[in-house]
Amino acid sequence: MSPIKRNIPFIQIPLPEWFEPVVRTVWDKMKRDSTGHDFFHAVRVMELAVEMSDELAVDREMTMTAGLLHDYYREEEKESGLLHYGPEAMEGLRREFGSLIIPNLGEERFERMIEAISRHEEYPFAFKASNAPAELSIEAQILQDADRLDAIGAVGIARTFMFGGAHGLPLAEEADRTEGPGTFDPGQRPQGSVYRHFYEKLLFLADGMHTAPGRRIASERHTFLISFLKQLEKELSLGTPTITH
Numbered sequence: 382m383s384p385i386k387r388n389i390p391f392i393q394i395p396l397p398e399w400f401e402p403v404v405r406t407v408w409d410k411m412k413r414d415s416t417g418h419d420f421f422h423a424v425r426v427m428e429l430a431v432e433m434s435d436e437l438a439v440d441r442e443m444t445m446t447a448g449l450l451h452d453y454y455r456e457e458e459k460e461s462g463l464l465h466y467g468p469e470a471m472e473g474l475r476r477e478f479g480s481l482i483i484p485n486l487g488e489e490r491f492e493r494m495i496e497a498i499s500r501h502e503e504y505p506f507a508f509k510a511s512n513a514p515a516e517l518s519i520e521a522q523i524l525q526d527a528d529r530l531d532a533i534g535a536v537g538i539a540r541t542f543m544f545g546g547a548h549g550l551p552l553a554e555e556a557d558r559t560e561g562p563g564t565f566d567p568g569q570r571p572q573g574s575v576y577r578h579f580y581e582k583l584l585f586l587a588d589g590m591h592t593a594p595g596r597r598i599a600s601e602r603h604t605f606l607i608s609f610l611k612q613l614e615k616e617l618s619l620g621t622p623t624i625t626h
């Protein structure tokens with residue numbers, strides 16, 4: 382595969398020629414995002430997904446494409462209130478990228494790829510026991526792991542505060558001291574404080590990794606996350622809730 386880094390920063394891995402127009406379309410749409418779901422998040426997820434796919438001998442072109450496109454409709458979500466994943470996203474991706482990608486991946490791999498995207502916001506800790514989701518394909522597992530790795534560690538912390546700022550959330554609030562963590566629902570509008578989001582979601586992510594490389598990379602990032610959180614609580618004089626993960 383030949384590199385297509387020309388004028389597009391932060392892409393470290395070589396990509397196939399056919400992928401160049403896909404990258405440029407994503408760059409044009411996502412380069413100005415300031416919510417933490419920008420083009421560079423898409424690229425990091427793509428690169429992590431490719432790295433894990435190589436280690437697991439999984440189809441890297443599918444996970445590369447899914448990684449780059451997985452948050453493509455975030456902007457629309459903010460405007461319309463509709464979910465950016467699920468059937469709406471699958472339909473949009475077919476319409477916008479089908480003619481660029483299907484000639485290279487083929488119809489079947491393209492459908493598996495967008496199916497992985499449509500399920501990337503399923504969180505095991507957000508399901509009730511009676512409502513367990515269908516089994517995920519290996520591509521979907523890799524995409525979920527890659528996306529969640531970018532939500533923990535130093536980058537994940539930075540993105541959490543970008544997201545909170547973009548959605549008008551406070552750093553912390555009095556309820557954080559008294560109420561304990563809430564429940565994370567990816568379909569809900571962001572609420573509570575940025576601090577609380579660590580307890581609702583971020584601290585659960587390492588335990589939910591599907592793949593061996595995901596677990597390995599998550600372990601270091603999770604340790605860093607806890608270390609940051611302890612210091613944050615100290616500086617904010619937040620004695621409770623205590624870290625349990």
Ligand SMILES: [Fe+2]
Pocket residue numbers: 418422426451452528
């Ligand atoms: Fe993402």
